[in-house]
Amino acid sequence: MNEKHIMTMLVDNEPGVLSRVVGLFSGKGFNIESLCVAETMDSKVSRITIVTKANTEVLEQIEKQLRKLINVIKLRDMTGPKAVKREMALICVHAKPEHRAEILRIVDIFRCNVVDVGLEHYIIEVTGDAAKLTALLNLLKPMGIKKIARTGPIALYREPK
Amino acid sequence: MIRKGSQILMEVLQEEGVETIFGYPGGVVIDIYDQLAKTDIRHILxxxxxxAVHAADGYARASGKVGVCLVTSGPGATNTVTGIASAYMDSIPLVVITGQVPTHLIGNDAFQEVDIVGITRPCTKHNYLVSSTAELARTVKEAFYLARSGRPGPVLVDIPKDVSNSEAEYRQLKDVKLKSYNPTYQPNIKQLRKVVELIRSAERPVVFAGGGVILSQASQELTEFARKTQIPVTTSLMGLGAFPGSDPLWLGMLGMHGTYRANMSIGACDLLVSIGVRFDDRVTGKTDVFAAQAKIVHIDIDPTSIRKNIPVAIPVVGDCKISLSQLNRLIDEIDLTDVPRKRQDWLGQIERWKGTNPLAYKQCDLIKPQFVVEKLYELTRGEAIITTEVGQNQMWAAQYYHFDRPGHFITSGGLGCMGFGLPAAIGAQVACPDKLVVDIAGDASIQMNIQEMATAVENCLPVKIVILNNNYLGMVRQWQELFYDKRYACTYMNHSPNFVKLAEAYGAVGLKATKPQEVESVLAEGLSLPQPVIMEFEVDKEENVYPMVPAGAPITEMLLA
Structure with missing residues (x-):
């Protein structure tokens, strides 16, 4: 059965490395649901976070193939409660006069921020796990969502308590 | 020391023990060629x-060293792609050096610019675009290290013209270390003990060896292992020569055109010890019934090969040679006195399979291609290095030339690349000047790289080419005959050159046989000559390769004639 998996890898921060990772997915017919890349504290190393849907056998292949890439330094499966996951989204929602107060209440309840205001719209910044984002989107849908940009999740393993 | 990039490149190549480069000059590599001419490195134009890439591939396989190519940017680079892809599929260690336009022009669609690093990313083990002269030495060193270590493979180094032309400080580098690359050579001993346990209890074991055994030079260990445990051995196409073809435990090749007894024994075995293989679809046929009764052990240095196509009971990640010698040591600790008695039934069954459907063909008044290969085997006493093109010629070579030693069968296994055999033979002949090197070819595939005849003649490389001429793209025609109601769409090759005259035009010798009685004399004469020779055999046009497992069928369901 295909299940969602989230994996992060530390890679050399060099031109072409992302292309190797992504090319491996497309060349071997694996799937990418979301992808996040940015530099770490060490400017020579970047962290890539990928969400993929795969069954156990395919997941094993994906992980082995990624580890085989010379520029992949470390790879970790972040699926499950041992890792903290967060995703950010910017949501541009229609804000007609009769809805403006309601939208702000929702923003307040979800502890989001309004980062841009116009006569007919708000842009809302939200951070949270996938469930929180879905809940917020469901509530905003009736007002009319104009545009949305999501980062896809990033993850870090929890340190021992 | 301050050195020019091209000088640094030569220093590193010499440190790496490079003796021969196969290549072709062009605009952006003139500097490199200028320096190359000042060294002792032999260049084969x-x-x-x-x-160039197939020749470096043949050189690498015959010598066990890294094969090296040098070409220019743009078309020079794109022309290497097929050769690189073939070497990648067969895990052959190559370093391919391509010139690139100067760094300030990269991305500008400059003359003869192509993103060869992008193009070859999925068919190299790794590749580099060198961005400064200061990085050149380390990069080339890494390329050689990556090419030959772990699971070997081709590595491409793209060098812009200004990088080879500018100066930088050069210091000889000792070791190469990569934090993210650390192949596992030492197998897990606990896993090996489980393997020994399975061997002890198995009633119908089979060993299945592949190209990994040849690459890690583990043939001796494999032979010792099989003889000690009395386990019969089959190999993939790439594994031919890993185990002596004249040994009583030899089953013949496995797979689509494998022997009856090899394929049947896979269907019946209760333990399959697979070593240095990757379970290609040409070997497994229908995967869910492949070795269905067997516990499968898989020893390989590349973890991605394990459980990629076939579920495995005992995975062992490690070098084939080290794993086999450790297995042999563990086996020495157990009592083996009752092994010959225990194996009697199983080896008896295999002997019966061997008797029922041996490799065979019917003689007639036309030359049978199998007969040519058999005669070649006899006349060379099995000692020649055989390269092949791809198709029927390749399968008949695999079936009817029996390989007792590794490194003597050089073929494009994974990619199945027509046009491989002649340049590969040239490379093998450069590596082994005293050996007889024979390319077994078809009339179609020989024409894919026939221009290399000039290379052979110019460099006095006395390769012998046996063309089995059936005027067809024979293997495709065979599929059309068997699975497409004999609709021979576009596989009849009506016009080929006169190969005898063609050989002469290149300054080589051309010989031809049209009747079975002439085969031996043509081969004997051709093989005895000190220069390159094309021997053309007009063979039975519609002869097929049997046994044959239709694509996707279980390998025990063979068409036998």
Whole structure:
């Protein structure tokens, strides 16, 4: 059965490395649901976070193939409660006069921020796990969502308590 | 020391023990060639860059060293892609050096610019675009290290013209270490003990060896292992020669055109010890019934090969040679006195399979291609290095030339690349000047890189080419006959050159046989000559390769004639 998996890898921060990772997915017919890349504290190393849907056998292949890439330094499966996951989204929602107060209440309840205001719209910044984002989107849908940009999740393993 | 990039490149190549480079000059590599001419490194000027890569491939397989190519940017680089892809599929250690336009022009669609690093990313083990002269030495060193270590493979180094032309400080580098690359050579001993346990209890074991055994030079260990445990051995196409073809435990090749007894024994075995293989679809046929009764052990240095196509009971990640010698040591600790008695039934069954459907063909008044290969085997006493093109010629070579030693069968296994055999033979002949090197070819595939005849003649490389001429793209025609109601769409090759005259035009010798009685004399004469020879055999046009497992069928369901 295909299940969602989230994996992060530390890679050399060099031109072409992302292309190797992504090319491996497309060349071997694996799937990418979301992808996040940015530099770490060490400017020579970047962290890539990928969400993929795969069954156990395919997941094993994906992980082995990624580890085989010379520029992949470390790879970790972040699926499950041992890792903290967060995703950010910017949501541009229609804000007609009769809805403006309601939208702000929702923003307040979800502890989001309004980062841009116009006569007919708000842009809302939200951070949270996938469930929180879905809940917020469901509530905003009736007002009319104009545009949305999501980062896809990033993850870090929890340190021992 | 301050050195020019091209000088630094030569320093590193010499440190790495490079003696021969196969290549073709062009605009952006003139500096490199200028320096190359000042060294002792031999350069073989090919006639097409694809030939350079196949030649380096043949050289690497015959010598066990890293094969090296040098070509220019743009078309020079793109022409190497097929050769690189073939070497990648067969895990052959190559370093391919391509010139690139100067760094300030990269991305500008400059003359002869192509993103060869992007193009070859999925068919190299790794590749580099060198961005400064200061990085050149380390990069080339890494390329050699990556090419030959772990699971070997081709590595491409793209060098812009200004990088080879500018100066930088050069210091000899000792070791190469990569934090993210650390192949596992030592197998897990606990896993090996489980393997020994399975061997002890198995009633119908089979060993299945592949190209990994040849690459890690583990043939001796494999032979010792099989004889000690009395386990019969089959190999993939790439594994031919890993186990002596004249040994009583030899089953013949496995797979689509494998022997009856090899394929049947896979269907019946209760333990399959697979070593240095990757379970290609040409070997497994229908995967869910492949070795269905067997516990499968898989020893390989590349973890991605394990459980990629076939579920495995005992995975062992490690070098084939080290794993086999450790297995042999563990086996020495157990009592083996009752092994011959225990194996009697199983080896008896295999002997019966061997008797029922041996490799065979019917003689007639036309030359049978199998007969040519058999005669070649006899006349060379099985000692020649055989390269092949791809198709029927390749399968008949695999079936009817029996390989007792590794490194003597050089074929494009994974990619199945027509046009491989002649340049590969040239490379093998450079590596082994005293050996007889024979390319077993078809009339179609020989024409894919026929221009390399000039390379052979120019460099006095006395390769012998046996063309089994059936005027067809024979293997495709065979599929059309068997699965497409004999609709021979576009596989009849009506016009080929006169190969005898063609050989002469290149300054080589051309010989031809049209009747079975002439086969031996043509071969004997051709093989005895000190220069390159094309021997053409007009063979039975519609002869097929049997046994044959239709694509996707279980390998025990063979068409036998």
């Amino acid at each position: 090919v006639r097409h860059e694809q030939g």
